[in-house]
Amino acid sequence: MKGKLLTLFALLLPSTSALAGQCEDNFTKTGNPLKGTEYSTTLTVPGLGVPSAIAQMHNIALEDGMNIIDENAESGAMLLEVSPNVAHRGLQVYFTAAPGGLTKMxxxxxxxxxxxxxxxxxxxxxxxxxxKPGKAPATKSVGAKPITISAIKLGDQVGQTVKDNAGLIDARFKGKTYRISGYFAGSEPSSRGMEVFYDMTPSLLPGYVQSESTKLFYTRIMCVMAKDQRGHALSLREGDKIDLTGTFAEYQSNTRTAVISDCRPSK
Structure with missing residues (x-):
C-alpha cells in the first residue's frame, strides 16, 4: 500500500501536532538484541477518553496497513501487528489508553x-x-482495496501463520480483498457455488508430477466463484492462467485450505 506505514521501520514525516516533542522525549529503549529489545513511549492528550482513543487507533492502524489482533474499548487495550514480510515474522505492538488522556505504545x-x-x-x-480529544469516531472495517498476490505466496503466508499461531488467521487475513494470480488446477460444484482451485505446485518441467508426499505440506487456495460466474469457472481447463479477486472468508484446517469468497475475474 503505497504511501502508508507498512512497518514500524518506515521513515515518516515529522509530526506537526501541537503536542510535538512529548512523545519523542518519553521514548525509551531497554534490553538488547541477544535477549530482545523493548521500545516504548507515552503521550498525554488532554480531553481524550479511553473509548475514543481505542476507536481512533483502530482506524489509524488500518490506514497504516496493520492488523488488529485484539482490542477492548472498556479496558483501553489493543494488540496490533505489523504484517509479516521477508524481513520479519510479524511485529506486535501494544497500545493502551487510560483516563486523563494518557496513552502508551x-x-x-x-x-x-x-x-x-x-x-x-x-x-x-x-x-x-x-x-485527538473528542467523542469516539465510527470504526472502519478492513479496506476493500485488493491486495495483489500470487496464490503460492498467499498460501505460504497462511501456512506460516498456522505454524506461528493459527489463532492469528482471522486477524491477518479475514475480510481482506485479494487479487490472486496463478494457474487453474480444477473445480468442483458446491452449495456455495463453483469452487476453483489454484495449482500450488506448478512445475517448470513439462510432464513432471509432484509426489503425494510433497502435496501434504502446502496450503491450498480455493476461490468460491460468485453465483453469476459459474460459466467462467466451467470454461477453465487445467493449466490455464487465472487472475481472480475475492474476499478471504476462512481457513479450513482439516484440508489446509484458505477459502476466498465471491470471486470474479480481475479487471
Missing part, C-alpha cells in the same frame, strides 16, 4: 532481531500524534 522485538530505534520512535509518534 510498546514494541517488543524477538531475540536476535535488529531494529532502528530512531525509525521506530518516529513511526510510533506519528501514530500517537494523530489522536
Amino acid at each position: 510498546l514494541l517488543k522485538t524477538r531475540r536476535g532481531s535488529l531494529a532502528n530505534a530512531d525509525s521506530i520512535k518516529t513511526s510510533m509518534c506519528k501514530m500517537l500524534y494523530q489522536l
Whole structure:
C-alpha cells in the first residue's frame, strides 16, 4: 500500500501536532538484541477518553496497513501487528489508553532481531500524534482495496501463520480483498457455488508430477466463484492462467485450505 506505514521501520514525516516533542522525549529503549529489545513511549492528550482513543487507533492502524489482533474499548487495550514480510515474522505492538488522556505504545522485538530505534520512535509518534480529544469516531472495517498476490505466496503466508499461531488467521487475513494470480488446477460444484482451485505446485518441467508426499505440506487456495460466474469457472481447463479477486472468508484446517469468497475475474 503505497504511501502508508507498512512497518514500524518506515521513515515518516515529522509530526506537526501541537503536542510535538512529548512523545519523542518519553521514548525509551531497554534490553538488547541477544535477549530482545523493548521500545516504548507515552503521550498525554488532554480531553481524550479511553473509548475514543481505542476507536481512533483502530482506524489509524488500518490506514497504516496493520492488523488488529485484539482490542477492548472498556479496558483501553489493543494488540496490533505489523504484517509479516521477508524481513520479519510479524511485529506486535501494544497500545493502551487510560483516563486523563494518557496513552502508551510498546514494541517488543524477538531475540536476535535488529531494529532502528530512531525509525521506530518516529513511526510510533506519528501514530500517537494523530489522536485527538473528542467523542469516539465510527470504526472502519478492513479496506476493500485488493491486495495483489500470487496464490503460492498467499498460501505460504497462511501456512506460516498456522505454524506461528493459527489463532492469528482471522486477524491477518479475514475480510481482506485479494487479487490472486496463478494457474487453474480444477473445480468442483458446491452449495456455495463453483469452487476453483489454484495449482500450488506448478512445475517448470513439462510432464513432471509432484509426489503425494510433497502435496501434504502446502496450503491450498480455493476461490468460491460468485453465483453469476459459474460459466467462467466451467470454461477453465487445467493449466490455464487465472487472475481472480475475492474476499478471504476462512481457513479450513482439516484440508489446509484458505477459502476466498465471491470471486470474479480481475479487471
